[in-house]
Amino acid sequence: MKIKKILFVLGSGFLFLVVFIIDAILKNIEGGLDGIFFIRVLLVAAAFVLLYFYVDSKIKSAEGGERSQIQRLGAVAVWTGILIASYIIVSILPLNWFESRDLQLYPRDYLTILFSTLLSIVSGLAMIITVRYVKEMLFYRRTRGTKRNFVLLLVVMFCAAASTYNLRPLETSLGKTILFTVAIFFIIVNSFRLSWIAYLSRREKIYALLYALLAFFGFMAINIILSEMSSLTKALLYFNYPLFVFVQLSALFGSVYFGMAFISTLFHLPTAAAFDRKQHEVSSLYNLSRLITQVFDFNDLAKTVTKMTLEVCEASGAWLEVLPSDGAKEFGKKAGEHRLDGIVSRHNIEPEAVEQILFGSEQSVRSLVLSSKKILLVDNVKGDRRTSYISRIRNVGTLLVVPLVSHDEPIGILYATKEIDHGFEDDDVNIVSGFADHVTIAIENAKLFKKSLEKERLQRELLIAQEMQKRLIPQTLPFFSSADMKAVSAPALEVGGDYYDIVMLDEHRIGIVIGDVSGKGVGAAFYMAEVKGIFQSLSKIYSSPKEFLVKANEALISSIDKRSFISLIYAILDTRTGELVLSRAGHCPMLYVSFDKKQYVKPTGMGLGLRAGKLFEETIEERHITMKKGDVCVFYTDGVTESRSSTGEEFGYERLLDLVAAHRNRSAEEIKEGIIQGVWNYTDEHGYDDDLTVFVLKWQGV
Template structure:
């Protein structure tokens, strides 16, 4: 009879194991754990306590029976660390201090719910119907059931987290596609009113924001450029106070409302600063969302990206207007040259542990050379260099569009390879067939000195390691941008830099410089030899040596821009 009983219990455990572990529903797992336990032992009161590590207490997640605490009730134990170490705790029988867990019950038994690595909580059982203590056999059965349930609970948590991450990734992809679509619209606009109108509709439609304002600084004047649902105008003093906030993101609280009553009057929830070349020149204030959801860090990043996109387009429109007013388009060459120079970073960021120098030496012609060094929101740095086919205003504007897309991508969590796929498709769809870009970009990580890069048909940068004469060319990537749609995804590669390593990024204005007879190019071998000879110098010295040698080779006759970035690990 006992063997038959044991076989029945074993079958029950096996069936329960399959049922619970295959389920990803936490409520189903906990409900079945209580029902099986209460049915087996004829117990009328039971509940599951789930551990909350951040608060150091337990929450009643599932309970059944009279006088059991309501679900959501928090419970603390006098000796929490000691309690977590026990497999079974019998109230008033074991030497462990417990509060009155179930009102009127003095014979509660707690079974530890745990995996090999984590304590999850307790299965708490009231007294049996006959008031007899649990037998050893019954305790073993419940312990086995607790082990099975612990695995099921852990699996359910993991599945829930995976679903949350997948939802977050889906939302990221949607936001990225939205930004790229808006980028195409903005890049075709030079009318600021139209740019502001599209920005306003994006705020209302994409984020369900009914109240917002956009304050812009231009020529040292700060004013309200756009708004929706806003009552009145902020005073100049209030605007100046907003611009003086140290953080780029300020969530409005009582102290902020005291400093800027305009925010309280319009129920503004957060103010986001927008930067251009390290200076805050615009602000976006947002009210509550129409669906009542709180803003997440991802939402703020999307708003910042959207604002930066509009801001860059507005700045481009101002830049074009200013050039037209001042020079009246007397020379297409001069206007394009000014636009191109305005796209380059000034000053070059200082990076801890890196000696960095970069320059663009313009020729008499205007080319499409471009480079950028920008800090990403995670504190690392992005390096980019490129060259557009052709010269003049078309090449300069095409490079301006590329720069706008790069700055939009800075706060977005996406790999370089995926971003390059998107940039290439946009360039292909929105540029003539004879316009394309050779492009190289990479991200430097401060923590481990690693460098991830994608080369889209650009002159491969030189990587010269300390103590070695042979260099390596950074070629991994794919086709030039804009030549054809992305059929084969771009690839990225990761390298680790060490002390004394040198990276040299350059455009073809360096290697294709011609001698006076127009019979020979300067070439990659001369460039590499110049880097070798000057490897012990600082980054600026290496850069100057290259330019000096190129000029000497061509006898100061320059037909194309010379663009260089020299990075040396200290």
């Protein structure tokens, strides 16, 4: 890009140099130009085309497409200044200028040629830049006709210029005059494209006024200079007639356009402040709605909201109160809370003043708004009955109280104050009320986000609990050739209250326990962990199931909630003899299938945690069974028997008994799978809502 620009400049510079040399050589030859006249015109045209390319690429790269109109206007004003300055400088130089004969101009010396050339280049360049920038202004918020009108203007301007290519410097033609007139028509048409002015800020409009005036006077001056047959005019005419026409028309365009711009800006100025404010309101609302989706930090949000409140209604002070989410009307009811805890953000007002305005009376503006859920505007705080309780606060003249209402419930209140009375117009009240709706959504959004974060955190904690609980049940069961054992446990929720465990009491005897804590979920999981601890420590000390259950009850009863209880079934198996000793504490009976019999073994026994001491001990019974080869024992929790089909019928004891009996000859693994599959097939997805545990013991014989 840079090389291209340099080439444009060097190229046009070279061409201008060639033209200068030609002019210098032919200076004294009468009619000497005639032979290469056409070539010279083309050279000049090519030089300016290259210059245009340079200007165009320079503007494009400098702007990157984004430059404010005011900067463009400034640039144009500067260039007219440069042009006029160069005119003044050249006109005070002691030059000999031209001799005119037969409508032809003859420079008296080489210096005249040089300055004519330079003057023409600067004039052409200034006008190219002007037209290029004005194009950007015209095209701001362009309509369908904008481009067409501008292109037509350019075409007419170039035609007018081109029509003069073979005229002698002091000659004129009808064609030129007509085209000139048409060009003026299009200049006027294009000069109504001034919509960019409306969107300038007030400050920018003042600058625009100044720049437009400067540009207007600059172009007018150029017009006046060029309309007289002065030496400067002659210099341009001598160098190139079409260029002169182009400069003249451009200057005309400039003066008309910037004259119009000046007047238009002047008329826009009184409304500029209001326009600014509207713009500001719109952008504030826009920013706020963007904020809703971006800011999840509550404090950030509150700060932004109060700051924006100051901006949208030009308030002197503002604060935001958020009400407690539990439905209470104010903070400070609980210990360690202050009633100003709801004031999440405050601008330009003292907390003492806030406290007095909010809580200075039973019938404060705050309680009025909370009960009415409507906007309250106090135009004259000192004189109004509703605010008569407010004293000593000097810098509050007007008070605006806006409830933030979501689903018909106030969730917060936005306050804005002004030092003078009657400080807020209807307009302000409307905008703040619209603003309040956005704020309500933003606050609700932030709250929801916080809630979902919290939920996510709990979910993570639960997953950790789940992992930990999985480790509380045996990862593998000990292997005995005589006893084939398999177990499975699945909680309905992340964690549950089902429990099974196995412990080696000595080399040959194993203790098997299955339990169920009342309830489900986290509460049950805690007790389940406690039971695990009790089982692991007490089972090795007390060698009979009954003794163990009595001691376990003692350990539990002190720590368990009175509405919770734990059911356990505990069996001790001698792996040498197949002798099984069983006790039950409120748990589902053991399922027992031998080759000739299928039955539930149900020794009496109360659940753990229901009664202490003797009352409990007396209920516990012990059963002895000697297993024979192929006998199957199944321990389980009520999740199995209480599973429901889609019609609401329970899986039940009969079905379980039949199922196990049917699988009696299979391995423990297959029996376990058979039960799970059977329950699964029986229920639809909704029926399976309890923790479920199955432990299968199959006696293989010694």
